[in-house]
Amino acid sequence: MKSWSATSFGTPRQALTLNPSIPLPTPNLTSTSTALLLKITHVSLNPADLVLLRSLPPWLPFRRAPVPGCDFAGEIVALGGAVPDELGLAVGDRVCGALGLAGVALGRGTLAEFVVVDCGLVAKVPARWGGAMAVGVMGIAGQTAAQMVKGVVGDGGGGLEGRRVLVNGASGGVGTVVVQICKGLGAEVVAVCSGANAGLVERLGAVEAVDYRVHDPLEDHLAERFGEAPFDAILDCAGSQALYANSPRYLKPDGKFINIVGGWSQGVVPFVRNKLRPCLLGGTPRSYELFLLSASGKTAREVAAWVEQGVIKEALIDSEFSMEQVVEAYEKLATGRAKGKIVVKVDNS
Ligand SMILES: NC(=O)c1ccc[n+]([C@@H]2O[C@H](COP(=O)([O-])OP(=O)(O)OC[C@H]3O[C@@H](n4cnc5c(N)ncnc54)[C@H](OP(=O)(O)O)[C@@H]3O)[C@@H](O)[C@H]2O)c1
Structure with missing residues (x-):
């Protein structure tokens, strides 16, 4: 062979x-x-x-x-x-x-x-x-997307109606599935990607695409645009430390920040700082998860079920x-x- x-x-x-x-x-x-x-x-x-x-x-x-x-x-x-x-x-x-x-x-x-x-x-x-x-x-991409969303809705499933989710890195292998699942479960999705991919993420269900190249620093734009109506969750498929460090400006106090880019690619320092440093010592007062997929047939079947139900369309x-x-x-x-x-x-x- x-x-x-x-x-x-x-x-x-x-x-x-x-x-x-x-x-x-x-x-x-x-x-x-x-x-x-x-x-x-x-x-x-x-x-x-x-x-x-x-x-x-x-x-x-x-x-x-x-x-x-x-x-x-x-x-x-x-x-x-x-x-x-x-x-x-x-x-x-x-x-x-x-x-x-x-x-x-x-x-x-x-x-x-x-x-x-x-x-x-x-x-x-x-x-x-x-x-x-x-x-x-x-x-890997679809299974990671499914597990990230389950980090927000919980293992028992449930919807995202009435919730607003920010997806960073929305046009990549993981992000394109995250956008669809969040939208399919009822969330209002704001997607961060380059301007060339704005139409793509909007077709997948985002109500708004934010071009991180035009809005630089992205965090200032998000604070200005969404500070009054902050997100319930931020799903980061691009691994931005600044997005997390500034998150109190646009993420609700009980909101969830889930990142999948860390460990080998970014070093362990941000993880230790984000996860373990208490607010009194300058830590960011928002929950932080660095998720690492453990691939399984069970998760692949859950993704397939979402396709069959029309939650994932493409x-x-x-x-x-x-x-x-x-x-x-x-x-x-x-x-x-x-x-x-x-x-x-x-x-x-
Ligand atoms: N922890 C885990 O279990 C796990 C699992 C899977 C993947 N990952 C990691 O997650 C990341 C994404 O994986 P993937 O498979 O989706 O990768 P991918 O398909 O290569 O995604 C690339 C996307 O990233 C976007 N991008 C690049 N720079 C960006 C920035 N500064 N801000 C926002 N978006 C940016 C690009 O969009 P534009 O061209 O629109 O900028 C491109 O569409 C990788 O680092 C991968 O290693 C982790």
């Missing part, structure tokens, strides 16, 4: 090699196994792939010919004997989802023609959906690349200017 792997570290062009012919994986499919062997049709790319490529050298002892990629859509070729009946999975079913970051860090990613995944990470692709749409909305696909064009696909992702998801079509049959 064909498979991409990292042979050095750095940018995708420096790091990645396409192996034209490597042996198929041979999973344990005994009576105790919950593994699925998948023939991959589509993979969507995530910024986390780039972080792993530039921060983990392939020669580390636990990473042998590491394969990048977290998201997957594909067809079940074989399954282990302990896959629970209630999942209703069978050979030939189309499934999709995302791998946990730890597995990908170890080198067991999805940019290959055949991949082994645990049944707990997959959801069936709803009938009528193409693989690109499924992987675009049920992979899978925004920025562009589709062939298996041979993975480096170009990653270079497009690295510009930070994708509108929705970048998808690799692995199976050309």
